[in-house]
Amino acid sequence: MKAYLHLASGKTFSGKLATPLEKKVSGEIVFFTGMTGYQEVLTDPSYKNQIIVFTYPLIGNYGINDEDFESKRPHVAAAVVYEASNEGFHYGVKYSLAEYLRHWNIPLLTHVDTRALVKEIRMEGTMMAELSSSPIPAVMDEETTFPVCAVSTKKMETYGQGGPHIVLIDFGYKKSILQSLVSRGCQVTVVPHDTAPEAIDALKPDGLVLSNGPGDPKQLSVRLPAIRQLIDRYPTLAICLGHQLVALAYGANTEKLRFGHRGANQPVWDAVKQKVMITSQNHSYVVKEKSLEGKPFAIRFININDGSVEGMIHRDKPILSVQYHPEAHPGPQDTGYIFDEFLQTVAKGEKVYA
Numbered sequence: 001m002k003a004y005l006h007l008a009s010g011k012t013f014s015g016k017l018a019t020p021l022e023k024k025v026s027g028e029i030v031f032f033t034g035m036t037g038y039q040e041v042l043t044d045p046s047y048k049n050q051i052i053v054f055t056y057p058l059i060g061n062y063g064i065n066d067e068d069f070e071s072k073r074p075h076v077a078a079a080v081v082y083e084a085s086n087e088g089f090h091y092g093v094k095y096s097l098a099e100y101l102r103h104w105n106i107p108l109l110t111h112v113d114t115r116a117l118v119k120e121i122r123m124e125g126t127m128m129a130e131l132s133s134s135p136i137p138a139v140m141d142e143e144t145t146f147p148v149c150a151v152s153t154k155k156m157e158t159y160g161q162g163g164p165h166i167v168l169i170d171f172g173y174k175k176s177i178l179q180s181l182v183s184r185g186c187q188v189t190v191v192p193h194d195t196a197p198e199a200i201d202a203l204k205p206d207g208l209v210l211s212n213g214p215g216d217p218k219q220l221s222v223r224l225p226a227i228r229q230l231i232d233r234y235p236t237l238a239i240c241l242g243h244q245l246v247a248l249a250y251g252a253n254t255e256k257l258r259f260g261h262r263g264a265n266q267p268v269w270d271a272v273k274q275k276v277m278i279t280s281q282n283h284s285y286v287v288k289e290k291s292l293e294g295k296p297f298a299i300r301f302i303n304i305n306d307g308s309v310e311g312m313i314h315r316d317k318p319i320l321s322v323q324y325h326p327e328a329h330p331g332p333q334d335t336g337y338i339f340d341e342f343l344q345t346v347a348k349g350e351k352v353y354a
């Protein structure tokens with residue numbers, strides 16, 4: 001069946017539905033450039049309510065297995081590809097891409113001219129789009145939901161044992177962040193994003209991790225005083241949305257990039273190691289460099305492609321924040337040392353540059 005992707009810029013792209021479209025779906029349209037990793041991308045909560053376009057022309061060729069999930073379910077509003085493979089060739093394959101998305105009632109649009117579509121997004125910037133079976137666009141409404149609430153855990157959960165006790169504040173965490181901590185011997189308590197600081201104190205954490213998550217960080221502005229209290233008190237590692245929240249909590253500012261960074265090969269300069277790392281990324285917003293002037297942070301990481309801020313360290317306190325994803329999945333593992341550095345910091349109670 002034919003369906004149409006109407007962009008807020010006025011352009012329409014058509015494709016064939018590989019899963020049913022019960023009612024029209026709308027969301028912010030973004031693109032991911034990695035050649036592999038679609039299973040992790042679909043289940044990364046940071047993509048909540050977004051329509052994802054895969055630029056690699058063949059998606060689904062290793063199917064969906066039971067291992068490589070970043071959370072319990074897919075979060076994208078819809079997936080758009082050029083060609084979706086019906087067969088998966090991974091040794092652990094359980095479903096085809098279409099079977100998996102059909103199970104979760106998520107539309108998969110195939111045979112779309114993804115090169116032309118991505119050029120349009122690059123020109124116009126990330127925008128709202130609507131997927132419908134009608135060739136005529138409806139009036140588009142701006143996304144007003146609050147996606148962090150939809151993906152954050154509702155109750156505390158504990159994983160791993162022994163080791164330092166890390167509280168992971170869940171704005172929509174990826175399983176690989178939890179695994180990166182547990183595999184390094186931590187006990188991790190995952191808490192809802194709006195847990196009161198006193199309730200976190202009661203858990204007696206040795207360190208805090210602020211997770212990734214969907215949406216505009218400013219939607220969480222009511223939480224900033226609580227976040228500031230917490231990060232000033234405990235050794236902290238903040239990832240992606242978490243990093244943006246650290247900046248906002250200190251009175252710096254964020255802005256939206258034209259079409260964001262999504263992919264598995266973003267080069268980032270680490271000013272401490274004096275090296276370029278290849279990183280996995282998925283974000284629309286960035287911390288404005290100018291807004292960090294006069295703030296107690298040094299910019300440690302810089303994106304080589306566009307010079308944007310990719311991470312900061314507090315000058316005095318053990319707070320480290322990164323815009324990219326050190327846990328990778330999908331993507332290169334160059335920056336796994338960030339977790340080691342954080343845990344050395346936790347052990348010492350003061351910052352360590354490994």
Ligand SMILES: NC(=O)CC[C@H](N)C(=O)O
Pocket residue numbers: 046211212213214215216217239240241242282283284285286
């Ligand atoms: N991966 C993330 O945490 C994304 C952060 C935020 N939602 C952004 O798009 O910038």
